[in-house]
Amino acid sequence: MSDQQQPQLPPYAGQHPRPGAPLQKPAAGHQYYAAAHPQQQPAPGTANIFGRVGLIFGVAGLAIGAIATIAIQATYRSLGFGVASFLxxxxxxxxxxxxxxxxxxxxxxxxCIGAPHGQAGIAVGLGIAGVAGGIIGAVIALLAPLFY
Structure with missing residues (x-):
């Protein structure tokens, strides 16, 4: 068989992997890769201020709950039940x-589009846990007198 009788393959035909071969990503500098996958990185200097402040409030709520729990144990023994209940x-x-x-x-x-979401995600997690804990604690406090 001569070379003239073989069908001409398009230039991309040899780029398909064999069945079972590991897939390879095109290089990041490749023009098609860059067009299909725009950079999702935030611009330098951008901050998610809502996420950061939310994280601060979430950690503060966690700290308030922990300090109040420790203070309640101390006031039961020293100042009495009324002060501990108020606290x-x-x-x-x-x-x-x-x-x-x-x-x-x-x-x-x-x-927030274009801003990092790590701190905001942690703030959401702390917020959900704190709100759920507060609701469950309130329900238990309201139902507890029914069982005594």
Whole structure:
């Protein structure tokens, strides 16, 4: 057989991998790769301020809840049940409000296009955990007198 009788293959025909061969990504500098996959990296100096503030509120809510729990144990033994009950309610409410603010700001931060979403995602997670814990604690506090 001579070369003239063989069908001419297009230039891209040899680029398909064999069946079972590992797939290879085109080089990042390749023109088709660059057009199909625009850079998703945020511009230098951009920050997700909603995510950052939400993260701060989430950590603050967590700290308020932990400090209130420790303070409640100390006040039961020293100042009595009335002070401990007030401190428990105040600490739970403050932690719930901080968690709700963290959740809202985290969701807003997740919606920011072109900004990093790591801190906003953590703020959403802390906010959901704090709000769920506050709701469950309130339900238990409301139902507890029915069982005594």
């Amino acid at each position: 428990s309610g105040f600490g739970s409410l403050a932690a719930f409000i901080a968690a709700a603010v963290a959740l809202v700001l985290g969701i807003i931060g997740m919606k």
